[in-house]
Amino acid sequence: MLEFAILGLLQQSPMHGYELRKQLAQVLGGLRSISYGSLYPALKRLHAAGYVTTDEPAPGALLPADAPPLTGRRGKVVYRITAEGKEHFHELAGRSGPEAYDDGGLFGVRLAFFRHTAADVRLRILEGRRRTVERQREGLRASLARTRERFDRYTLELQRHGLDSVDREVRWLAELIDRELVDTERTPTDHPDPDRPRDDGAGPAGTGPGEGTGRPRPT
Amino acid sequence: MLEFAILGLLQQSPMHGYELRKQLAQVLGGLRSISYGSLYPALKRLHAAGYVTTDEPAPGALLPADAPPLTGRRGKVVYRITAEGKEHFHELAGRSGPEAYDDGGLFGVRLAFFRHTAADVRLRILEGRRRTVERQREGLRASLARTRERFDRYTLELQRHGLDSVDREVRWLAELIDRELVDTERTPTDHPDPDRPRDDGAGPAGTGPGEGTGRPRPT
């Protein structure tokens, strides 16, 4: 998830780690930030995988042997996404299985980079998220209907607020889905996203052949 | 957090692991459940620490040597909280620092067991949570005010929905705090002063008034 978000941000412009973290916090809505202890290792992995390159200030010839780097080199390191990185990002962005919407946090990140996601994938993720949240809503409703006497007022309040939040999310998702459908009608599907050179329908690879995608597509 | 929730549930009645997991899922509002892979090790730790005892079905004399336990003993294992467990739980329930409210998930669990939490601690946690969420709200507001042009419509929607949620949470918390204050006025605890080391219901083992109903709740 972190790596996806990093690649997504670097797609917009090269950045150094510190800046990346601030942007990340903003994109995730201040809801959750990440620590440097996970950011820098992630960048390191992305670099090792060839998904990003680093523009380092001085190539290392400057430092004499009598000043050995204690923890590593210092100075700004600007990270830049590579062609492989973009490809990898779009592969990840093309996935529309449950991982993309079952977890609220991950769904948020996916949504934040919907700009780089194909229209059909966007719709599948939004609908998947809606199903997930609707199921949660039904669970909460059932629980509230059943258990008035079993729980105390705090638990009840927690569930009431939970139900309220989940209900609002369902309505919000319904709006987003509606807008997607309207936009799809207006843009006759062959270029739903000007940002992305479409090679095909988001790639079949995705997540699982067993994933039930046999659902009626509303027009 | 898991261990706190387990002790909280076992306070209400003894249970076996499977049942515990279902209850846990319900208390946490179906928002998130836990897997057996974390539940059973947690129970094991609590047992090792002496916070729970196990009522095992057959003490082992029944099984002949020619049927060796392959992965361990089978059959329902009922867990029951001990006096030390109750003490430990109340120690945890008495904490009102940032850990109790900075993370939404943890806050939810704490709230779910407010019944076993002293009134002054409840208030501090609710107020702490409100401050945290208000700060989040301000962050989001600022971000939305600043960045209309920098972000695309999806990011904007995400932030808008986030702001909405956070705003509702602040209002919800304000209501809960109000109710706490009203209840505190109506139940004239002889020392409303928060500096006093309150041990209401949190007393060591035997002396406690029992976990049934901490104190009479006038409605």
Added chain:
DNA sequence: GTTAGCATGTAAGGAGTTACATGATTTT
């Protein structure tokens, strides 16, 4: 000239997950 904010990194560890392995009981 020192404080505050910018900037990069490592090591240890917490808190959970999935995948696996097994068996008991109830329903069909």
Added chain:
DNA sequence: AAAATCATGTAACTCCTTACATGCTAAC
């Protein structure tokens, strides 16, 4: 008797956090 559901547990692993360690640069 097969299938579903109840029930318990381990091992490997993921993903992230905290605490630590270091140093640069601008403002006061």
